[in-house]
Amino acid sequence: MNKELLQYILVNDFYPMKGSWLSCQIPITQKSLNFFLKGLSSQSDYIESIEVIEIKEEVASLKISIFPIDIGLTEFDFDKVIKCKVLDLLKPPDFVLALKVVDGINFIEAKLLKVFINKIVDVDGLEFDGKVFSVNHNKITKVGDYDYLTKKMANVKLEAVGEKLFYKFDLQF
Amino acid sequence: MKQLIKFLLSNNLENLEELKLNGEIVVDKSLFIDALSNPDVIKPKKAAATKTKKAAAKESPFDNEDIKIILNNLNIKEFNLSTPADKVSLKFDLSKGGGAFESSE
Numbered sequence: 001m002n003k004e005l006l007q008y009i010l011v012n013d014f015y016p017m018k019g020s021w022l023s024c025q026i027p028i029t030q031k032s033l034n035f036f037l038k039g040l041s042s043q044s045d046y047i048e049s050i051e052v053i054e055i056k057e058e059v060a061s062l063k064i065s066i067f068p069i070d071i072g073l074t075e076f077d078f079d080k081v082i083k084c085k086v087l088d089l090l091k092p093p094d095f096v097l098a099l100k101v102v103d104g105i106n107f108i109e110a111k112l113l114k115v116f117i118n119k120i121v122d123v124d125g126l127e128f129d130g131k132v133f134s135v136n137h138n139k140i141t142k143v144g145d146y147d148y149l150t151k152k153m154a155n156v157k158l159e160a161v162g163e164k165l166f167y168k169f170d171l172q173f
Numbered sequence: 174m175k176q177l178i179k180f181l182l183s184n185n186l187e188n189l190e191e192l193k194l195n196g197e198i199v200v201d202k203s204l205f206i207d208a209l210s211n212p213d214v215i216k217p218k219k220a221a222a223t224k225t226k227k228a229a230a231k232e233s234p235f236d237n238e239d240i241k242i243i244l245n246n247l248n249i250k251e252f253n254l255s256t257p258a259d260k261v262s263l264k265f266d267l268s269k270g271g272g273a274f275e276s277s278e
Binding site: 171 | 177180188189190191192193194195196197198199200201204205208
């Protein structure tokens with residue numbers, strides 16, 4: 001497709017290619033999830049690393065390491081593997097990755113982690129409500145620059161097939 | 174986006190095992206011919222061109238090496254350009270490994 005034709009299609013909000021469609025199935029690998037998570041640790045002085053170390057069905061094992069923080073009488077130190085169920089995966093327009101903790105942290109740790117992530121780390125786009133981590137890629141990446149295309153996405157879903165996860169969507173013009 | 178594409182294409186598309194992609198792009202035949210023969214006819218006006226400058230700047234996320242990697246590692250089941258009635262249609266069906274494609278169309 002030449003440059004002028006592409007520009008014409010974009011200017012006219014894809015109307016010249018009305019009726020076109022595309023179906024896509026993208027495998028979600030451990031490396032792919034880590035690609036989306038890697039920006040987080042670089043945005044905070046407190047997070048040493050966040051890494052997905054295993055995916056089994058819809059459960060991801062997440063290794064979180066946080067630099068020790070002085071909280072008065074003691075230090076808050078967190079270096080654990082927690083298991084999270086993938087609840088929501090990269091749906092437009094915000095492309096949120098939502099992971100619900102199912103194992104690995106107790107009540108007190110969850111409370112401390114909530115305060116730590118929401119008040120101390122304070123990265124716009126990263127939240128933890130005590131049960132669910134959510135990473136809003138519209139806030140931490142430039143995915144919003146592509147809204148002219150992502151607004152055409154439909155039937156966005158996450159499917160687990162055996163031990164594999166797939167991100168599926170259609171583009172309808 | 175460029176970073177994401179480089180990541181996906183790395184190590185012969187190892188992160189795209191079982192990728193499936195199919196679809197159909199349809200445009201008016203007259204528009205397609207204008208685009209090939211006389212691009213000035215469909216060049217956007219200045220204001221509109223500015224509006225889409227950002228989008229157009231990202232129109233070619235793949236370089237020649239990327240295209241070589243894609244062609245070497247994807248199974249192209251269908252890549253069919255036809256001209257039904259007054260349209261130009263490109264149907265395609267690509268995959269990386271895996272079984273039959275189940276479209277939600």
